[in-house]
Amino acid sequence: MNASGGGLFLSCGEISGDIYAAGIVRALRSLGYDGPVSGMGGPRASEAGTEIFRDFRELHLMGISDVLPAIPRLLRLRKELVERVFEIRPDALLVIDSPDFHLPFVSSLRKKGWKGPVIYAVTPTVWAWRPGRVKKLARDVDLCLPLFSFEHEFLLRSGVASAWSGHPLTDEFASFIPRKEEPGRIALLPGSRRSEITRLLPPLLECARLLRERGFHPVFSIAPGLSPELRSWMVHALKDEDVWEEDGRSLLSSSIAAAGASGTASVEAMMLGRFMAVLYRGSFLSWLAWKTLVNTRFISIPNIIAGEEVYPEFIQERATGLNVFHALERFLRGGEYACHVRRSLALAKEAMGTTGAFRFWAGRIEEYLSAGETSRKRMVRS
Structure with missing residues (x-):
């Protein structure tokens, strides 16, 4: 461990956060920063x-049944990280996503x-809820680095320091080489979490049947990185369907x-200019919480x-499969509706920065x- 102090201390708590952490560290090195970087991360960081x-x-919890028994451990983890920050006294602290912990x-x-100074990358969705x-x-953060322009504007209106130029996906898609479009192929993406897969697979299977009857070719995505047990369950459930096990x-x-499923897949579809019907099915309590607490008209970015x-x-x-099929x-069918969708998707893609x-x-x-030291004191709150 670095005992000399200084440098950057970072903390992330999700796979996506680990990816963002790695991207940031590599970019820092490319800018010539040669100080130490340490903290809580994963293999990519x-x-x-x-x-x-x-x-x-250590933060990867699946639901309330996992969270409650883990509270003492999470409190100890937080205490250890706090002590570590005071031990090495970094020049700056970077936290990424995972707001319930960070x-x-x-x-x-x-x-x-x-x-x-504290910098928060991939900021909490305060524009939507809480x-x-x-x-x-x-009060506590010196600079926020959000993913989307509407988040940036919301933070500025709320008196929070924020900086934005674009979403990291813009770089990925700038270099992405798309596959050849297959006539009639429809991608069906039930998600990567067990709860959404089990809830969305039945309507998507119904939709697949209707699509085949009209001459289309539905293909189900089995997301890479699933647990062996969940992957095996999906393979069995989709034994009569065409499946795709590469990246979605x-x-x-x-x-x-x-x-x-709504989420990253819908953003990727937007970046590719592909139409997508978005499904969401949650437990009664999760949907009640959404309706009560979330302040947004839509669920997809x-x-x-x-x-x-x-x-x-x-x-x-x-x-339902019928609604999605329609x-x-x-x-x-094309026509003005399809033209309007394509125009709107192109404008939304531009808004990714x-x-x-x-x-x-x-x-x-x-x-x-x-x-x-003198300049830093001017950069942070007194």
């Missing part, structure tokens, strides 16, 4: 040159007297349209960016890392 103090998978972590640091977190960001992005690029329902959203009892059929997001983030972080 480690490969990028981060000295791992704790493995991010907001209390940063608050604990501040209460114990930490005056150094807006009270805005006050915590304004390649399946989307080779398809004329798609249907599936492309629709939020566009400000309209470009991707039809079928939620709870409306998430939505796909309407788009595939410019390439070079990691380099932009690294540049802002490096300003804190390279500032002298």
Whole structure:
């Protein structure tokens, strides 16, 4: 472990956060930063040159039944990270996503007297729910680095320091070589979490049957990285279907349209200009919480960016194979509706910003890392 102090201390708690951490560290090195980087991360951050103090998978919990027994362990983990920050006294602290852990972590640091700069990448979705977190960001965080322009604008309106130039996906798709589009292929993407897969597979199987009857070729995605048990269950459930076990992005690029879970897949479909029907089915309690607490009209990011329902959203009892089939059929008939969808998707893609997001983030972080003590005191709150 680094005992000399200084440098960057980072913390992430998800697979996606580990990917973002690695991208940031590599961009920092490309800018010439040669100070130490350590903290809580995973294999990707480690490969990028981060000295791992704790493995991010210690935060990987599946649901309330996992969270409650884990609370004492999570409190100990937070305490250890706080102690580590005060031990090495880094030049700056970077936290990525995982707000349920990171907001209390940063608050604990501040209460114990930490005056150094804190940067928050992939900020909490305060624009959608739990807006009270805005006050915590304004109080404890020096700079936010959100993914989307609408998040950036919301944070600025709320008095939170924020910087944005684009989403890291813009770089990935700038270099992505799409597969050849297969006539009639429809991508069906039931997701990567057990709960969404088990709830969405039945309506998607119904939709697949209807598509085949009309001469289309439905292909189901089995997401890479599933547990062996879940993958085996899916393979059996889809034994009579065509399946795709490579990355879903390649399946989307080779398809004329798609249907599936909201989330990353819908953003990737937008980046590829592919139409998608979005499904959501949750437990009664999770949907009740969504209806009660979430302050947004839509569940998919492309629709939020566009400000309209470009991707039809079928939620709870409306998430049926017949409804999804009709939505796909309407788009595939062409005409003004299909033209409007394509125009809206192109505008939404533009709203993802410019390439070079990691380099932009690294540049802002490096300003804190390279500032002298006097300048740093001016950069952080008194």
